[in-house]
Amino acid sequence: MSRRILVTGATGYVGGRLAPRLVEAGHHVRALARDPGRLRDAAWAGDVEIVQGDLEVLADVRRAVEGVDVVFHLVHAMSAGGDWAQAELVQAQHVAAAAKAAGVQRIVYLSGLHPQGQRLSKHLASRVAVGETLLASGVPTIVLEAGIVIGSGSASFEMIRHLTEVLPYMPAPRWVRNFVQPIAIRDVLHYLVAAAEVPGDVHGAFDIGGPDVLRYGQVMNGYAVEAGLPQRPIAPLPVLTPWLASQWVNLVTPVPRAIAMPLIGSLLHDCVVEEHRIDRVIPPPEGGLTGYRGAVRLALARERSGDIESSWRSASSAGAPSDPLPSDPKWSGSTVMEDARERVTSASPEAVWRVVESIGGDRGWYSVPLLWSIRGLADRLVGGVGLRRGRRDPVRLRAGDVVDFWRVERIDHGRLLRLRAEMRVPGRAWIEFTVEPAQLESGGSGARYRQRAIFLPSGLGGRLYWWSLVPAHHVIFEVMANRIVAAAEAEAR
Structure with missing residues (x-):
């Protein structure tokens, strides 16, 4: 019945x-x-x-x-x-x-x-x-x-x-x-x-x-x-x-x-x-x-x-923020710290997206593994989730999925992936990847890759946290952008 x-x-x-x-x-x-x-x-x-x-x-x-x-x-x-x-x-x-x-x-x-x-x-x-x-x-x-x-x-x-x-x-x-x-x-x-x-x-x-x-x-x-x-x-x-x-x-x-x-x-x-x-x-x-x-x-x-x-x-983690990224955080009254990178590549948007969607877990973060590992261990020591959660699926993501110490807040397949941080930080943090078609200077077609790390600090401690990590962020996010694009181009070749 x-x-x-x-x-x-x-x-x-x-x-x-x-x-x-x-x-x-x-x-x-x-x-x-x-x-x-x-x-x-x-x-x-x-x-x-x-x-x-x-x-x-x-x-x-x-x-x-x-x-x-x-x-x-x-x-x-x-x-x-x-x-x-x-x-x-x-x-x-x-x-x-x-x-x-x-x-x-x-x-x-x-x-x-x-x-x-x-x-x-x-x-x-x-x-x-x-x-x-x-x-x-x-x-x-x-x-x-x-x-x-x-x-x-x-x-x-x-x-x-x-x-x-x-x-x-x-x-x-x-x-x-x-x-x-x-x-x-x-x-x-x-x-x-x-x-x-x-x-x-x-x-x-x-x-x-x-x-x-x-x-x-x-x-x-x-x-x-x-x-x-x-x-x-x-x-x-x-x-x-x-x-x-x-x-x-x-x-x-x-x-x-x-x-x-x-x-x-x-x-x-x-x-x-x-x-x-x-x-x-x-x-x-x-x-x-x-x-x-x-x-x-x-x-x-x-x-x-x-x-x-x-x-x-x-399951949501204890103490992890659950509020989504404001549509325009600057106009929401929040202090916004941001690291933005952009690359234009000869790889197709589809190839770049495949690399983006498979990020984290066993494939890592296309960046400096030692620094990511240290951050994950530090999070575990204070009771956070660390990097060990991995992924549900090695290549496909859906809204709500966990990716190490991030959670998929929004995914528009082929175009946008936004991850919300669930590690212990004095504020709220996201990392966002977007992929769209682009015309190359040579006249051919390729893809435009954009990457944003966004942090809304909580109090003075949050601001000091971000400023203290600016040198490390410069290395981590620069290398990440370069290697994601390189991986997509290698796949195309």
Whole structure:
């Protein structure tokens, strides 16, 4: 039966994969996003109704649920910093109240596996509180409590992957001996899609997990086997607290401290399936649930091919500015610092654009790698995102994508790319690339390449920051402009 479905968190890791699968299942899907522009370039954007709104604004939620049969609540706020647990609770309260008032027939929430009767980490306690709020809404609700989600682009998978690949020997906290029950993202999506059509009398929380129960140390070495790496000796250390462990993860993986801390906190418990009531409501996938190593193989294959539908990187980083560049920052009353470069080249606009769109990640920044690395490390040390986030796709970008410590704010394919800085800076920063056709002095045709670094400083500290970096910027941005044009010309040759 076709249903009218609202998906919150459609710009996130799970929501970005669920929305197109609900469409494939024949449902009418509405996606709620604070910034609809981040969904503009999604392959499925034309198949869904996209509405703008903030879950912390009750009026927005009421508008979003109007005429809806099912609400999928998939928003988590831990990457936003501050009192994210309180923010999650307020959002759940708004969804619960609006859904009840609108006559919604079903709420579905994705929570986390947790032990009963124990003091939980802040991360798991928040999941439980949100689930209980939705269950008390008066609307039939299904809360799916999942283990560690394994899939290309998931934060848990990235943490496992980088810890295992970077460290030949792992000093680890005692919780590496705790038991976990990972689940493949494809199986999570199976349960979520099926939950939309569960009869209305089903109400409650249900554990879901894959077929394998493993110690966390076995999870890391299971990855090593699938990645063709030697298994790593692991030494549990009693002094490595969750806070210290999160600093370590922040330095050696792309997962920033704001996300690493809650994830690590949830590993302080054994998190395994304690009941199998879900089997009476939603049968397992045809062919059975995917084992842990099978899920790793699938995730690695997707990452190696660059075919990553969604990623944890889509989540906004704590403290990162979210306001777009003013259309005319000088007239907006802001102090504007700018470094502008322009080149005319014999390469075609298409060739220049291909170089621009593939910037960052493994291909680097066509500049001075050492200086970029130092800036990335400095950002990690102060709790920023650093350079390790990379890219979702090595050659294609869409609005909302992460590129190292930048985020795509605007992209007009073939013409303009604007990146907003998410590193820690005393102000707001952007870098913008434009490409357009140009006539050469020789009479032929080519391209005009423009590059602008824009900084809106905050107070005296922001101004001193920019002025202190002017010499370095001169080198970095001059070399960048020259090498991007040279790379395009080399491709043409």
